Amino acid sequence: MIADLTSTRERLKNGLGSAAQEIETCIATAQSPACEHAFVRTMFDSARHTAADPRAPHLPLAGLSVSIKDLFDINGQTTTAGSVVLADAPPAAQDSLAVARLRAAGASLLGRTQMVEFAFSGVGTNPHHGTPAAWDGRYDMRVGSGGAARIPGGSSSGAAVSVATGAAFIGLGSDTGGSIRIPAALNGIVGFKSTARLVPTTGAVPLSSTLDTVCALTRTVRDAVLAHEILAARRVTRSPAPLSVYRFAVPQTSLLDNLEPAVANAFERTLKALSQAGARIETVELKALGELGAMQSKGGFSAIESYAWHRKLLERHAERYDPRVRARIANAASMLACDYLELMRTRADWISRVEQALQGFDAALSPCVPIAAPLLADVAPGPERDAEFFRINGLLLRNTSVVNMLDGCAISIPCHESGERPVGLMLWHGAMRDDSVLASALLAEELLSRR
Secondary structure (H helix, E strand, O other): OOOOHHHHHHHHHOOOOOHHHHHHHHHHHHOOHHHOOOEEEEOHHHHHHHHHOOOHHHOOOOOOEEEEEOOEOOOOOOOOOOOOOOOOOOOOOOOOHHHHHHHHOOOEEEEEEOOOHHHOOOOOOOOOOOOOOOEEOOOOEEOOOOOOOEOOOOOOHHHHHHHHHOOOOEEEEEOOOOOOHHHHHHHOOEEEEOOHHHOOOOOEOOOOOOOOOEEEEEOOHHHHHHHHHHHHOOOOOOOOOOHHHOEEEEEOOOOOOOOOHHHHHHHHHHHHHHHHOOOEEEEEOOHHHHHHHHHOOOOHHHHHHHHHHHHHHHHHHHHHOOHHHHHHHHHHHHOOHHHHHHHHHHHHHHHHHHHHHOOOOOEEEEEOOOOOOOEHHHOOOOHHHHHHHHHHHHHHHHHHHHHHHOOOEEEEEEOOOOOOOOOEEEEEEOOOOHHHHHHHHHHHHHHHHOO
């Protein structure tokens, strides 16, 4: 298992190695076949310079490697958001706020990572620059049998692979419908989606101004806590309470439908382990989850808000877009203002009812995604594979998007065993319950790691 950020910082603090040595290891990994297509631009010399700074060891990130999703502005660079449409856009005049906070914490920025064009898919494919293959970060082995490449999940595809392979300790990304948690689940790492309002989106290309969340991928939950504290400029409240005082809900409506056997087995095994450790686990029907399809039948926030941002670009450059992304954005062209206002109203009412149903629980537990990573060849760009692509995309987003609509917070942690394809356990709750979710995840991770 690849060392996490926290243990590496402690090792460096004790004089065992240096950030400069760690950066060379990360650069070698970033250049290896494991990271093929994971980066769209590297910044190795800049990373080396930061790691060699004598102030680095005293900063929270200790000069260690961090990757940046190609959605965020970096001073002097053009932010292309995984597209070719923005290739000629002027370079950014300053860092996005998230990048600035990581720099201030001592991050060595290794490079920009690959992503789904304009962050609009949970699958992870990109027809312009290539797609990285999933990598099981928990056991450091290529996912699948016979070397068959599997999808990395999206939209933060390269960010996940950079962390899972060991090229980066933190992968800065975004989550609008699951774009951090889906690739975390499929690559066997940790992805924490905070309450959206906690981290400003300043300097990031938007998908949905309502749902976009700036957050990160890491190797462990304790690293996720550190990354969140830096990005949100806040301290997470730690809890010394044992698992026996925690009460978890397991919603039945839709989130457990049509699970692949590997996912169902890992989830049931995890629930049993938590229960045996003393956690109180209760099933809840949560019928309101069944209303989401009808609520978003005319496109939802991502479609209409992205259309507003892309409308003029589409008029000039429609043929240069990924056809699958273009189709999803264009679907909102006929959405009316009254439809949008009604969506906002019904969402507010829906949030109120779901939060009421989860009152008294420390977190809800669900499979992060209902399937393990499919073969990349099955969803590769091409109209003959569009139907399968959209089927898989819908499955991947089904569970995670619930939390975005709830304006909530969630984390995916690995719950599979050695030799199995990665499966993510999602712990989630409503808005501003971040510390409770993180505390629960720390305990769950500790328990599962003993297996």
